[in-house]
Amino acid sequence: MPTIEFEGTSYAVDEDGFIDDFVNWDEGWMKCVKSSEGIEELTDEHKKVVEVLQAYYKKNGIAPMVRILSKVTGYKLKYIYELFPSGPGKGACKMAGLPKPTGCV
């Protein structure tokens, strides 16, 4: 499994750049993803989305549906795309350290 070195920490990732294990997530990982996902600056709004995703994942064992993410954060899908240009799956879930989305994607 390849690893990414970022600011002194190394993260094991898969070929799409998703972290290998949710428990290995830390604040540094957010900065690491920021650089690869086309995000100019990490704001509190990014952090809020990540926190909501992580809280939902810890509680339920799955990533929330897009409509739930929208409803809980109060951000419309369009705004989530402004925050995370790659979208809620490839962008936000990756930054939150959640497993890679599966199915016919």
Added chain:
Amino acid sequence: MALSTERLGLYNPEKPMENRLTDLGPRHFWQYFPPIIQNNYGKWDYHDILEPGILVHVAEGGDKVFTIRVGGCRFMTVENVRELCEIADKHCDGFLRFTTRNNIEFMVDSQDKMEALKKDLNSRKHVTGSYKFPIGGTGAGITNIIHTQGYIHCHTPATDASSMVKAVMDDLFEEFRGMNLPAQVRISMACCLNMCGAVHCSDIALLGYHRKPPLIDNEVLDQYCEIPLVIAACPTAAISPSKTESGKKTVKIKNERCMFCGNCYTMCMALPLSDSEGDCVTIMAGGKVSNRISQPKFSKVVVPALPNNFPRFPEVCADVKKIVNAYASDANKYERIGDWAERIGWEKFFEKCDLPFTDHLLDDYRLQYDTYRTSTQFKYTDASWAVSKAVNGIK
């Protein structure tokens, strides 16, 4: 070929959102219409099939469009597409189209041009001898096989698509170039029971199928998978949550409840089930999508499992051929395979196609009751006489 540097410049990975064009949609089809199609749009009077693969449409004003349909292999190199473009440039003023079954159609506006185009297409062959652009696929014949990715690109297949399609089409090539069947026969192929494409509604359908339950990679399952999704993916509720001895979250599978659909692997890469011996090909028959005479139908399983014999799939080809031959010699004009099977009765279908009927073909999923025979109306077949004799029944 070079990257575009005009207007918006090169893509700049430092600023991915700069000069980004999005939500443009596909190009409008009108600009790719040959002039004669544009001029007569919505004004067609009638059409005729001149010979297999060649159609003529006549407009109200008298304009004629000759269409030559040629088989396409669907997976094409750019070189192949360029050759198509070259032919279109030479004969059709640069216009061509692809059909919904991935055939290619060249359109010209006169008989002479059509003859020249036909001669050109027939002369082109691959170095190995296969026709590059075989003409056919119209009327009551067998046209292109709708198929999927297979081992070329997908991660859940139980068989390969392109190779099986090539083997079956080689066997049925004369039906592609002819129009000698009672009605058109649509064959389609999907390499797992996700059924991408048209297998559930085709006259003959080839389907990749697994026969072993998934392996469970307990060590990494919780890391890579969202366990509730895995559990919810199972149509027979064979999956339940579990813990490993070391306390890691995982799932357990009741193998006797598993019917090897592979849905859980789609949701979770820690549950692989592909298996070189277990994986097989299922044949279904009798589906259709048109509303002509009878309503659209789903195809039904008629052969439960044939081995994956790469690269030519002789068993699959033989059984498809059996069905096509029995249908061609027995069905009435305009009858699709499903109409024919329902008219003569499925028990006679199995007899005429010389296919064995096994317990795998009996539906046992939720709404199965409606598929059983709740009637005394049936016909004796060789198979039923054999059972009768075996138990000393009616002589």
